[in-house]
Amino acid sequence: MTAEQGPINRFSLSFPGVPANVSFARATVAAFASQVDQLTVEDLEDIRIAVSEAVSNAVIHAYPQGTGPVEVEAALFPDRLEISVIDHGCGIADVEQAKTPAFTTLPRERMGLGLTFVHTYMDEVRISSRLGEGTTVWMAKKLPGTVESDGGGIGTAVSRPSQ
């Protein structure tokens, strides 16, 4: 097994999943990401939108009976920035269906574009979910100018979430 190089920097954040914390979460991740010289203003904007979508999804969908905790973790590696948005809520019954553009379980003014935007604005996205246990949206932005292999994802010795 290839030894994974540890992150250069990381943070984790836990907060109640309420709408007011969506802007807090994306601003915090953007502030963390802004330390990376290779990321452009546009990259930071991509990250803000992706985090906003993933956290909004957790706030809207994870805890239908009320409010629960949402966690955001970010880890900076030499070649990429990884971000995870984690909830311990009801889980997604069908992740593939949830990823379909315009699919939404809450049609009232929900466009069903949240996960589509996450995929559009980030380089790699993985969603793991278990009914009754929660959902993790893992996403990565590669850092321009670092070694990568086309089609093989970013980086080389990267451990991924196992689910």
Place this chain on the structure above:
Amino acid sequence: MTSSRNWIVRAEGAREGGTALPILPGQAVRHDLMNLSVTVDGTILLVRLDGELDLNTAPQFRTVVEETLGRSPHLLHLVLDLTGVSFVDSSGLGAILGRYRHFAGQGGRVLVVGLQPSVRRLFELSGLFRVMEAAATYEEAKARLKGGEAVDC
């Protein structure tokens, strides 16, 4: 002096399905959510937004527009001035699309003004320009709306 009424409104604590919020003419308040100013100009409703349009602020935007429509049912068109909006996500787009559906359903149009580059990119990506036009200024938007109306004015 303009004949239009210019309201700076406060709509704090607006939530999905929330209670009606007071909108008082001349009330200018800063608050934690989004600053919205509502101007009724003939049959045009001009809403200037200032801040970030997301899950937290979209209900406030929706409530302010719906309450203004309740008070001024003759309003036919909507112009959204997003000059002061630095961030929109899919929740914000959903709120805009919801207002579009209302105005389009009444035979009106919705124009957006002052899109910052990142917001413009999101509009393009989501296909909102297929139903909504962008104009450089409110005056241009107004001229287009007037040009599109019947000649009996």
